[in-house]
Amino acid sequence: MSHNKNLDVLLGNLRGLAESAEKEDHFKPVFDKLREFISNSGPIKYNHGGKWMTSGVFFVIGAIYTWLFFTSYELQRQLDWIGFVLLAVFWVVTCIPLFMIAGKNGEISGISNLIFEKDILFDNKLEFVNISDKEKSLYQQFKQAFGEFRGRGDEQRKITRLVRGRHVGKEVQFDYEYYVFHYVEVYYVPVTRKVGNSTITTMERRTRTCYRYGLNTDFDHKKGVAVVSGGGSYKYPHEWTTESQKFNKTFSVYTQDQMVAAKFLPPTVVLAFEEIDSYFSGLNLEVNKDGRMNIGFSNSDVLELERQHSIADPDAFKKEIESFLELPKLNMLLEFIETLHKYNDSNF
Amino acid sequence: MTALIVLGVILGTTLIIVLLIIAMRNGIVRGKNAVERAWANVITQERYKVKVIPKLTKALSEYKEFEQDLQTKITELRTAMGKLSDKVVDVSALRKTEGLIQGLMSGVNVAVEAYPDLKTSDLYRSWMRELSEAESNVAAAIRIFNQNVESFNNSLEVFPSNMVNEWFNKETAVDTFTDTEAEAGLEYKPNFG
Numbered sequence: 001m002s003h004n005k006n007l008d009v010l011l012g013n014l015r016g017l018a019e020s021a022e023k024e025d026h027f028k029p030v031f032d033k034l035r036e037f038i039s040n041s042g043p044i045k046y047n048h049g050g051k052w053m054t055s056g057v058f059f060v061i062g063a064i065y066t067w068l069f070f071t072s073y074e075l076q077r078q079l080d081w082i083g084f085v086l087l088a089v090f091w092v093v094t095c096i097p098l099f100m101i102a103g104k105n106g107e108i109s110g111i112s113n114l115i116f117e118k119d120i121l122f123d124n125k126l127e128f129v130n131i132s133d134k135e136k137s138l139y140q141q142f143k144q145a146f147g148e149f150r151g152r153g154d155e156q157r158k159i160t161r162l163v164r165g166r167h168v169g170k171e172v173q174f175d176y177e178y179y180v181f182h183y184v185e186v187y188y189v190p191v192t193r194k195v196g197n198s199t200i201t202t203m204e205r206r207t208r209t210c211y212r213y214g215l216n217t218d219f220d221h222k223k224g225v226a227v228v229s230g231g232g233s234y235k236y237p238h239e240w241t242t243e244s245q246k247f248n249k250t251f252s253v254y255t256q257d258q259m260v261a262a263k264f265l266p267p268t269v270v271l272a273f274e275e276i277d278s279y280f281s282g283l284n285l286e287v288n289k290d291g292r293m294n295i296g297f298s299n300s301d302v303l304e305l306e307r308q309h310s311i312a313d314p315d316a317f318k319k320e321i322e323s324f325l326e327l328p329k330l331n332m333l334l335e336f337i338e339t340l341h342k343y344n345d346s347n348f
Numbered sequence: 349m350t351a352l353i354v355l356g357v358i359l360g361t362t363l364i365i366v367l368l369i370i371a372m373r374n375g376i377v378r379g380k381n382a383v384e385r386a387w388a389n390v391i392t393q394e395r396y397k398v399k400v401i402p403k404l405t406k407a408l409s410e411y412k413e414f415e416q417d418l419q420t421k422i423t424e425l426r427t428a429m430g431k432l433s434d435k436v437v438d439v440s441a442l443r444k445t446e447g448l449i450q451g452l453m454s455g456v457n458v459a460v461e462a463y464p465d466l467k468t469s470d471l472y473r474s475w476m477r478e479l480s481e482a483e484s485n486v487a488a489a490i491r492i493f494n495q496n497v498e499s500f501n502n503s504l505e506v507f508p509s510n511m512v513n514e515w516f517n518k519e520t521a522v523d524t525f526t527d528t529e530a531e532a533g534l535e536y537k538p539n540f541g
Contacts (some may be wrong), residue, residue: 124408126419242492243382243389244386244495245491245496246492246495267389267393267485267491267492268481268484271492335505345486347475347477
């Protein structure tokens with residue numbers, strides 16, 4: 001079998017292994033197979049020589065033909081519509097090998113991403129939850145519980161990702177779930193067109209796809225309070241301002257009972273909000289009447305890290321996978337929640 | 349017509365200036381109120397911290413000698429606390445109370461070293477947690493107070509609101525709270541003009 005076919009088989013096996021991995025140790029056979037392949041067949045790299053050659057030849061022929069076709073009226077007249085078909089055929093045949101190269105190389109980075117992303121979950125004790133048939137019902141459930149989900153978007157509102165985790169801090173432990181909330185905003189813009197001598201202005205429909213991210217967890221110490229920097233719709237009758245002008249410029253506080261808001265926001269918590277606001281944009285926090293907390297924000301990189309190596313360099317990639325892939329923004333959020341617990345619970 | 353336009357421009361400009369002056373004057377008033385509220389919060393947090401300390405006496409019922417000494421110091425602290433007003437911004441009185449608390453706490457720490465059982469008791473540990481949180485809240489309240497003071501002092505000193513203050517509010521800058529003990533430990537001394 002050729003090197004490319006061997007690599008196809010190997011990548012198929014690796015994808016299967018990576019998809020079924022349930023802990024970091026399960027990646028060991030992946031690296032064993034990679035090393036075995038390198039020693040027997042060569043590097044984890046497709047040989048695209050033939051495809052480059054084919055694409056190159058057709059590019060030259062296509063370029064010469066295009067030049068001749070558009071500069072010679074005689075040729076255009078003789079070939080008629082067949083000339084245009086030939087034009088399309090040359091350029092399609094030029095592009096097909098390039099797409100094939102991109103697709104094959106993409107599989108190498110695709111498998112690397114899969115392993116890397118799963119390892120992030122393993123290292124941070126996170127568990128991906130399959131919600132493929134519950135995306136819309138989960139949104140309804142969250143909308144019922146939290147103001148963060150109300151008043152956002154006009155259509156296609158759904159929870160597209162749910163990851164569960166447990167934080168074990170110095171003094172506090174709690175379970176949490178991370179979600180990705182997808183929604184589409186519909187808006188209309190005036191568009192002016194010239195029809196004959198007159199101009200007609202019509203309102204055209206446009207859409208904007210948006211995402212919000214966040215964490216949900218239990219918080220029993222205080223109930224019915226929301227700290228909001230923007231968006232959402234919170235149904236609490238009272239407002240509250242803190243002693244900090246800086247905090248008040250960024251956040252509005254809505255609450256069921258002002259006493260609850262005053263106790264929920266001691267000075268240390270107020271400063272913690274000011275601090276976390278410099279790392280997260282559009283941060284909203286709510287503890288609802290049932291003692292469930294939601295923190296929503298616009299940052300998409302809470303569960304993301306930049307991969308440095310790939311399966312093309314198995315030793316370096318293995319080292320990267322074996323190291324602890326820490327998620328600084330997630331840790332920042334969890335420590336923030338820990339601060340909220342610490343300054344709201346009772347020590348006696 | 350031209351005269352009317354000139355008059356309109358003059359009236360419009362005057363109106364904008366008057367509105368700006370009103371906004372600046374009100375901004376200074378709001379700034380002062382924010383400083384006073386932040387100060388009241390510092391005192392509230394400080395009082396809470398002072399209230400936490402006597403809770404230790406429950407844990408000390410078996411250690412009579414130690415408890416007596418603690419009670420004397422707590423009484424001194426309460427007297428000092430009574431002199432602190434949440435209406436008048438008095439940074440030096442707060443500094444004095446903080447000094448008394450630090451003295452009391454170092455005494456407590458030395459005494460607790462002599463009682464290993466006490467150190468491991470749940471009540472003592474809960475008390476330490478509560479005290480540490482109360483201390484953090486006082487420190488945070490002081491930071492918020494200083495933030496508000498900075499913003500207020502800026503409004504008194506920065507042009508053109510300094511002129512508005514001279515004409516209408518006539519407020520004076522407020523001192524920020526500084527920890528003199530911590531400051532004494534630093535070699536570097538900033539040369540503020």
